[in-house]
Amino acid sequence: LCLVPQQVGKGELRKIPVPANRYTPLKENWMKIFTPIVEHLQLQIRFNLKTRNVEIKTCKETKDLSALTKAADFVKAFILGFQVEDALALIRLDDLFLESFEVTDVKPLKGDHLSRAIGRIAGKGGKTKFTIENVTRTRIVLADAKIHILGSFQNIKMAQTAICNLILGSPPSKVYGNIRAVASRAAERF
């Protein structure tokens, strides 16, 4: 996704394409999405049905230039698969980031091994994924071979490490131990 700012008139415009599988959730959560953008960020948003893009535009009322980036990130996060409330944190907090990488980036895996790796990441009923999310205070989206992590920089790193370990084959219990240690240290520091 390349978000090339297009200058439409005096304001800037951002376009976020929406894949077909996210179309319905977008429709369902449209209210929740556009309300904070329009009210808090004072931006203009629309969904272009023909191009299947969500377009966000600045207007006169926009006070903050960074608001557009935030809004674009917010919508993008939702499109990737995050919950609206989780993605909303992007608007509220400045220092949240979104990290994406693929499983094959970490280790070239094919076929069953890939599936197993994904299975390891997810865990039984998503247990492992949730554990990592809770310990590291991030949100993870596991979309087949792609992994998206939302959180602060440190936490992203922790979660990333954990996921990478899982991909590489360490059992979940070991990963738990590691992330717990790191997380506790990080928590104590603050």
Added chain:
Amino acid sequence: AIQAIQGIQTCLRVAGAAAARPECFLSVQDGLAADFRAMTKTLYDLNKGNNIVRGGPLKELVIENFDEEQIWQQLELQNNAVLDFFKKSIARDAEDEDLCLLSDQEDDGSDAETSSGKELEDNIMEAETEQMNVYTKDKDKTKAKEKQSKLRESLMQKYSDEDSDIDFDIEALEQQAKTAKETTLRKKERKSVVDDKFFKLAEMEAFLEHAEKEDKEEEDDDDINYFEDIISDDEEDSEEDQVKPIKSSRDMTYKDFFDPVDDDDGDDDLAANDAEEDQEEEADSAIEEQNEESMSEFEDMDEMMEHMKSKEASKKVTFSLPDDSETEDVTEVQLEKGINPSEIKSSFEQRQEKMSKKIKSLEEALLEEKPWQLKGEVTGQKRPENSLLEETVFFDHAVRMAPVITEETTFQLEDIIKQRILDEAWDDVVPKEKPKEEAFEYKKRISLDHEKSKLSLAEIYEQEYMKLHQQKTEEEENPEHKEIQEMMDSLFQKLDALCNFHFTPKPPVPEIKIVSNLPAISMEEVAPVAVSDAALLAPEEIKEKNKAGDVKTDAEKTATDKKRELRRKKLRKRMRRREKEKRQKLLEKMKPEQGTKLSKKAAAAKLKRLTKEGKASLLKDEGKDKALKSSQAFFSQLQDQVRMQIKDASKLKKKQKKEKAISVHKLKL
């Protein structure tokens, strides 16, 4: 009579000669002793010849080959008899009112004066004549008595001194006699109940009377008689003031100051009566008699000694000197043994002797080798066997002594026990569980929530933010409170440790050591972390290793793995089955009805029964029992089934046709 005179003369002569040279008595004089013995015998025989005085059984004194003791015994026999006689006569004479006890001062003084002036031989001569008179007069008895008494008194006087030199001086004897007279005079009074050794009621009354008289006299007499002796109030004197014979201070004895302690009444009466008699007679006679007494003293000295000695000892006043009892014994022993008087030592000398002996013994002890008790460390070999048992040893007890169990203590204990039982306050020990807090467990406590978090990310961060800002305000608690709390906690912990029997100390708080499981380099890198396997915690620490090793899928398992798994599975099943059977058996035993319901055997048996009875019928699955493994088998079975159905149907049709044909044929005919 002439014989008697001669005998006496010789005796006197010999005695005088001996007395003239008293220094010879410092050594033993065998010759003189023999002479004296002879004299004793002659006097005894003379006395015996005179039948006025009834004496002892022996007619004559036997001295040949006789020991001193034996001679004395004979004399004693005589004296005992004589004494009784004397007592009776004195008692008679005392009642005689013609006799007067009072004596003049001048007489005494003259006595004193004349005694010093007279020579020995004159006295002897006069004594001789008097002796004659003695035996002829009626009052010879009393004289004889006097003899004895004076001798006694003199002896008393002598042996009351503990000087080594005994006075054979006649003058001394006379003085003694005078004092004896005076003392005896005072004892004429009667006895009363209150009297004891030192106090006499009669004496006190006499003194009071005298005092009253003095008062009266003072009223009459204005002149003071300067030549009178001033009598001290202590002395109880009757009207006859007597001048005490002037003694030199060196010769003063207890007797001069105090009355002899009398416990023998007879003697006193005797003495008193004797004194009376003496006063009547002229002084010279008294002296002469005394002189004679002195002669006979030599003979009778020994005989009287035994008598006197016992009385001496009782009448003596003893001072509480440490060695006095010993000295007394010594003197008595000496007397008994008849040791030469020159060897008798004074009390001071004896004490000195003893002191020196003690000192000597102490010195010897100091110079000797010390006993083992006083030597420092003594091992068992250095001291005699079992010697410690006889010693009382002091040592410090390092531990508290065990309590002495008495009845009281047991009662107390029982009371406590009863009360505890009533209160049900038992001292049961609570089983302690060791808290298994390993590092692993501790880590797990940082909760791992395996579920999807209910809070959205935004809310989480919000909470975090709030916490951060609130902590700052809350941390500023009162530091003093904190300090106090800490101090109290530590104090209470210590107290608990001291007083609690079942105190279990707190388990050591596991130190939280932050082990970063990443190599140091990775922490500091800015760039994304390079994944590495290097971990500080061993994997077994985090999770226990599976015995089988790595988790394998079915495709990855080797033959041995599969077989192993199979074996395990079978084992588990076997165990479960056995447990089930056990439970079944138990159930059957306990509740037989329930047991039969559930068992398979029971069910099969039931089924059989039912089928036999005809209530139930078993459905038979012929074709369906077989397992269809391949499609060919399935289709062939299907074909067979269809064929069978067709056959059955066709058979049925044929049967029906056959039945119809028969009927038609029947009808046609």
